[in-house]
Amino acid sequence: MSQQTLSQPLASSRAESRRRRSxxxxxxxxxxxxxxxxxxxxxxxxxxxxxxxxxxxxTDRMVGRGPGEWVGLDNYAYILGWPDFGEMxxxxxxxxxxxxxxxxxxxxxLATALNQSFRGRDVLRGVFMLPWILPTYIIxxxxxxxxxxxxxxxxxxxxxxxxxxxxxxxxxxxxSAVSLLIFVLVWKGYPFYALTFxxxxxxxxxxxxxxxxVDGAGRMARFFYITLPGIRQVMGVVLLLxxxxxxxxxxxxxxxxxxxxxxxxxxxxxxxxxxxMQNFRLGEGAALPIMMLPIIALLVLGVASYMDKEATE
Amino acid sequence: xxxxxDRVPESLFRVVAFAVIAILMFMILFPLYFMVTTAFxxxxxxYSELTWIPREPTLSNFRDVIVNFRIxxxxxxxxxxxxxxxxIVVVVSVLAxxxxxxxxxxxxxxxxxxxxFVYLIPGSLMLIPMYLTIVRLGLKDSYLGLIVxxxxxxxxxxxxxxxxxxxxxxxxxxEASLIDGCTRLMSLWYIVIPLSxxxxxxxxxxxxxxxxxxxxxxxxxxxxxxxxxxxxxxxNFYRSDYYMVGPMMAGSLIAMTPVVLLYILAQRYVVxxxxxxxxxx
Numbered sequence: 001m002s003q004q005t006l007s008q009p010l011a012s013s014r015a016e017s018r019r020r021r022s023x024x025x026x027x028x029x030x031x032x033x034x035x036x037x038x039x040x041x042x043x044x045x046x047x048x049x050x051x052x053x054x055x056x057x058x059t060d061r062m063v064g065r066g067p068g069e070w071v072g073l074d075n076y077a078y079i080l081g082w083p084d085f086g087e088m089x090x091x092x093x094x095x096x097x098x099x100x101x102x103x104x105x106x107x108x109x110l111a112t113a114l115n116q117s118f119r120g121r122d123v124l125r126g127v128f129m130l131p132w133i134l135p136t137y138i139i140x141x142x143x144x145x146x147x148x149x150x151x152x153x154x155x156x157x158x159x160x161x162x163x164x165x166x167x168x169x170x171x172x173x174x175x176s177a178v179s180l181l182i183f184v185l186v187w188k189g190y191p192f193y194a195l196t197f198x199x200x201x202x203x204x205x206x207x208x209x210x211x212x213x214v215d216g217a218g219r220m221a222r223f224f225y226i227t228l229p230g231i232r233q234v235m236g237v238v239l240l241l242x243x244x245x246x247x248x249x250x251x252x253x254x255x256x257x258x259x260x261x262x263x264x265x266x267x268x269x270x271x272x273x274x275x276x277m278q279n280f281r282l283g284e285g286a287a288l289p290i291m292m293l294p295i296i297a298l299l300v301l302g303v304a305s306y307m308d309k310e311a312t313e
Numbered sequence: 314x315x316x317x318x319d320r321v322p323e324s325l326f327r328v329v330a331f332a333v334i335a336i337l338m339f340m341i342l343f344p345l346y347f348m349v350t351t352a353f354x355x356x357x358x359x360y361s362e363l364t365w366i367p368r369e370p371t372l373s374n375f376r377d378v379i380v381n382f383r384i385x386x387x388x389x390x391x392x393x394x395x396x397x398x399x400x401i402v403v404v405v406s407v408l409a410x411x412x413x414x415x416x417x418x419x420x421x422x423x424x425x426x427x428x429x430f431v432y433l434i435p436g437s438l439m440l441i442p443m444y445l446t447i448v449r450l451g452l453k454d455s456y457l458g459l460i461v462x463x464x465x466x467x468x469x470x471x472x473x474x475x476x477x478x479x480x481x482x483x484x485x486x487x488e489a490s491l492i493d494g495c496t497r498l499m500s501l502w503y504i505v506i507p508l509s510x511x512x513x514x515x516x517x518x519x520x521x522x523x524x525x526x527x528x529x530x531x532x533x534x535x536x537x538x539x540x541x542x543x544x545x546x547x548x549n550f551y552r553s554d555y556y557m558v559g560p561m562m563a564g565s566l567i568a569m570t571p572v573v574l575l576y577i578l579a580q581r582y583v584v585x586x587x588x589x590x591x592x593x594x
Binding site for chain 2: 026027031032034035037038039041042046048049050053056106109110114116118126127128129130131133135136137138141143144145146156157160187219241244245247248249250251268269272273276277282285286289292296300303304
């Protein structure tokens with residue numbers, strides 16, 4: 001690896017380099033100089049705000065009302081004591097799990113289908129990237145209009161085909177609102193799964209499949225014993241990453257349902273936003289993400305060690 | 314079940330594969346098709362009935378968003394913030410990534426690992442902290458505030474992307490240049506950067522798109538009309554009781570054009586970035 005080749009002269013001829021200036025001697029100063037701007041941005045705009053948020057979570061600070069008073073653990077106690085809190089956590093976890101599983105299943109099916117060789121596959125792949133490259137807010141606004149209870153496209157279609165007698169307020173009924181939130185999360189997310197799974201599948205040697213065919217392995221056996229193990233690594237990273245992003249997805253629920261009807265789609269990131277930006281209670285808004293931190297930190301640690309290993313291998 | 318599926322002939326299997334692709338493709342193109350066609354429909358047609366092709370194609374929605382709503386201003390704001398962020402991030406991140414992959418200095422390993430952690434911190438966790446910091450710095454409702462907020466995500470991400478790219482290119486030419494008497498900085502400028510152009514282009518596309526498409530921080534940090542970003546401007550077409558579908562679709566079409574063009578022009582780079590784990594979504 002590059003770093004080792006570079007470091008070898010330094011390590012092996014330390015005595016010599018003391019006499020004759022090594023070309024790597026200036027690395028320490030230069031290294032810190034080059035890293036400094038990035039480090040300052042990260043410390044200043046991620047590190048400091050985060051510590052500041054922890055401090056504010058112990059105050060009753062509100063928007064536009066000065067620094068606020070120290071209230072100890074009151075904000076945490078308030079959120080924990082709130083009757084809807086447990087429900088909100090369960091709801092967030094269930095919606096996340098449902099969306100991630102569906103994305104993985106649809107993504108795997110699509111990757112398998114795209115892994116056949118046929119003409120025009122590259123064009124298809126381009127089309128399937130659209131949900132991933134298009135701005136999330138536009139996608140959600142379009143779906144919201146389609147699902148709208150008054151003038152929405154879905155109602156127009158269903159009514160014109162006689163499948164519905166009259167308009168149905170899809171986003172104003174909790175069951176359909178939750179399903180449609182999951183639907184939009186999956187619609188936006190599965191192409192990324194499919195494309196990374198596909199990339200993984202294409203690194204599997206075709207000789208493995210040929211050998212398995214000779215040994216009499218059927219299509220299913222080849223899928224379960226060659227394809228799936230072959231993309232296990234990629235799947236692990238994608239599932240973990242996607243769980244983090246899905247659980248923290250704020251834009252989609254905010255623009256699709258706004259948490260309604262009657263909190264049916266009020267997930268954790270949305271509640272944070274509502275506490276801090278609508279109720280102006282910054283202390284509580286800061287405390288809630290900190291309470292969710294253990295779960296998020298666990299996921300981040302998991303995926304970081306995974307990706308780190310991959311990157312340095 | 315398994316045995317049954319194994320007995321399915323190859324031709325039928327291909328038919329099923331195509332059917333799956335066709336259904337999923339329909340689901341993707343359906344909303345996009347209606348977004349595009351609705352942008353060219355008169356209001357009466359949008360609300361009264363379902364038409365697959367606009368009966369009387371019109372540009373009135375486009376005129377509306379350009380003349381009556383301040384979409385050009387929002388586009389300009391977004392362009393300023395996106396370009397500034399991209400320019401700053403590329404310089405800062407390439408320097409940092411070079412140091413973290415090529416130079417030997419104490420603290421390097423810890424920082425290299427830290428980059429990934431910071432990149433993985435979800436935005437919802439940083440929303441309130443960032444808001445408080447931007448307010449305290451007096452940067453609310455300013456381009457600088459939006460740029461600074463975007464830097465906090467883009468720098469770790471771009472550094473991570475560039476580190477991966479630099480690791481993938483051989484250090485031999487660099488070492489040769491150092492032995493021939495180049496300084497580190499000369500070798501960075503004349504050898505490493507020219508070799509990393511594809512990686513740098515990928516990073517720039519992701520940053521520009523990321524800022525262009527960003528909604529939440531734009532919503533919270535720029536609440537005045539003069540600094541409003543296009544994402545917030547368009548979502549304002551939605552009121553809880555009433556919304557303007559035609560202008561919204563026309564505005565969406567305008568807003569997504571740069572992103573789609575960039576993607577078509579540089580698909581190769583985007584795919585390579587995808588493989589490098591450039592996600593969020």
